[in-house]
Amino acid sequence: MSLPTPLSQHIVRRPQRIALLQHIDEQGSITRAAKAAGMSYKAAWDAIDELNNLAARPLVERSAGGRGGGGAQLSDEGRRVLRLYQRLQILQAQVLEEAEDSGDLDLIGRLMLRTSARNQLHGQVTAIHPQGRNDTIELTLPGDLRIQAQITRDSTQRLELQIGTTVVALIKAGWLQLATRDAAVTHGSNCLEARIDEVQEDPHGASELRLSLGSGQTLCAFAEQDWLNTHSLGVGSFVQVTFLPTYVLLGTPA
Incomplete structure (x- = not known):
């Protein structure tokens, strides 16, 4: 899978998210910013989570007691991205005008890719271990977190992966398994410690x-809500998140 540069794709093709950042900067409130950007509160936080994951450093930081509820503020990186976007708007207008004149605009649109994977983690390749027809790719995420992906040798070559290559790791939400902090982890699985920030109960299925x-x-x-209740887990609790290396899909800038 070959992807456009992740964060720049969202900046250029999804200006509503940049508008959301602008409103957060102006109002310091997720609730008000979401309304001003024409988004639901949940959609706004999903957008912020995705942008924070794709950026080298978080663009939005939570702040307690924000105006209007859902307090948040832009980080220095977030403000830098806003300034960058203003310059990109001028360049984008020029490029789109040229592409439209040449008939290449439809082709560019077909080359852009969006994915259904809920989890997109930005990182760099730090090691490649050949294993028969497959390669185990070691990735370092921000904060020095480390995970592994297992892909075919052909995929490694097609993506032109090497030490230092920037990648996006895609993991579907249903592929993640949760365990308590003291539970034994299956050998060979990725394991990350995480804090539960939000629980959305679903009366017809598992909680998100x-x-x-x-x-x-x-x-x-x-x-499952029963599992959370049994282990007294809720907002603020820490859990282990495990997933197999074969469940990690990799993307690189096109």
């Missing part, structure tokens, strides 16, 4: 959890 990593990146996972 928003988890935060020590790096500031976030994950979406599912857990």
Whole structure:
């Protein structure tokens, strides 16, 4: 899988999210910013989580007691991105005008890719271990968190992976398994410690959890409410998030 540069894709193709950042900067409130940007509160936080995960450093930081509830503020990185976007708007207008004149605009649109994977983690390749027809790719995420992905040798070559390559790790929410902090982890599985930030109960199925990593990146996972109740887990609790290396899909800038 070959992806456009992740954060720049969201900046150029999804200006509503930049508008959300602008409103957060102006109002210091997720609730008000979401309304001003024409988004639901949940959609706004999902957008912020995704942008924070794709950026080298979080763009938005929570702040207690914000105006209007859901307090948050832009980080220095977030403000830098806003300034960058203003310059990109001028360049984008020029490029789109040229592409439209040449008939290449439709082709560019087909080359852009969006994914259904809820979890997108930004990192760098730090090691490649050949294993027969497959390679185990070691990735370092912000905060020095480490995970592994197992892909075919052909995929390694097609993506032109090498030490230092920037990648996006895609993991579907249903592929993540949760365990208590003291539980034994299956050998060979990735394991990250995370804090439960939000629990959305579903009377017809598993609850949806928003988890935060020590790096500031976030994950979406599912857990049965009975399991959470049995282990007295809720908002503020810490859990282990495990997933197999074969469940990690990798993308690189096109």
